Amino acid sequence: MARPSRVSRTLSQNFLTDRAAAARLARLAVPHPKAPLVLEVGAGKGALTELLAPRCRRLLAYEIDERLVPLLGTRVDGMRQVRVVAGDFLAARPPHVPFSVAGNVPFSRTAAIVDWCLRAPALTEATLLTQLEYARKRTGDYGSWTKLTVLSWPRHEWRLVGRVGRYGFRPVPRVDAGIIRIERRRSPLLAPGDQYGWRHLVELGFSGVGGSLHASLCRAHPRRRVDAAFRAAGLDRTVLVGAVSPERWLRLHEVLAP
Structure with a gap:
């Protein structure tokens, strides 16, 4: 069996190793400590998980790579508010109570994860680390807007809230990353x-x-x-x-x- 430290290209894994960037992502994802419920997508080795945990009452950390699950479990051992979920985040049923999503998402699965978030009725916000180009396109940072953003705008606001250089990951990806925040509006702009x-x-x-x-x-x-x-x-x-x-x-x- 492959060692847990080895990267799966199939799963598009790029682990966030810049601790300052991880701390910033955790603060952006949970700006007010003691969030009731947070789902982390792509928990990996737990670099973000252990920073999110103190800010949550409940944290479900999803990891699809079975090789990483034991390592992740060891890292959060003793954090009673954290439950490691071995499996595909996209196969999970969205909670019926208000919740948020956070994570350093596999670049190749970004579109599917965003779609999952937009379809979840009880989602309050999603804070995702994606390819910078994706984040800029979806938030209008290039001065242009995509159909997905326009379609979802009456119910969701899209914002680019940060950037992380490519050298903050291992292995080093070909491009920089952006932190995108999608917030469900309390009052939709359309009936x-x-x-x-x-x-x-x-x-x-x-x-x-x-x-x-x-x-x-x-x-x-x-x-x-x-x-x-x-x-x-x-x-x-x-x-x-x-x-x-x-x-x-x-x-x-x-x-x-x-």
Whole structure:
């Protein structure tokens, strides 16, 4: 059997070894100590786990690599609030009580983990260490916005809250990492009954059919209404779909909603 210290390329493992960065990630993930319930995804060897534990009443540390589970268990031995869960975080059922998620996520599984978080009704926030490019794209840091971010914006706020250089990991990845924070809004920006119309509008806009955002929206709405919506949102008719911020999408929705 392979030694526990050996890295699994299949699992996309890059262990966080920068203790200052790990401490910052723990503070960002649990800004107010004694959080009721935190789920850690990809606990690995426990570098983040032991820093999260004092800030939680309950901490479920998920680790899919069976070789690392004994080492992780030894590291948190005596921390009664921690339970090591040997298995795939993505196979877990989301708790029915409010909870948060934290972790240095395997880069190759970031999209699936984020999707899991967005679908969990009781999630309050997720603080994840991801590839920097992913974090910047999802939070609009490049000055452009992805469909996923816009679709989820009425219920979730996305923020880039930190960066970690690639040399803070072992093995050293090819790229730097970013700390992304996804917070569920206490009061959604749209009523539940507006969600279907919102999804339809955003998916139509990002479809690329028609050659531009304006033309795409005109496929389902009268041109005069689309023109009015663009004026209300302060948008030029030639704007690229990725350059439209979530706030401007909300203005488009206000005018174009049935």
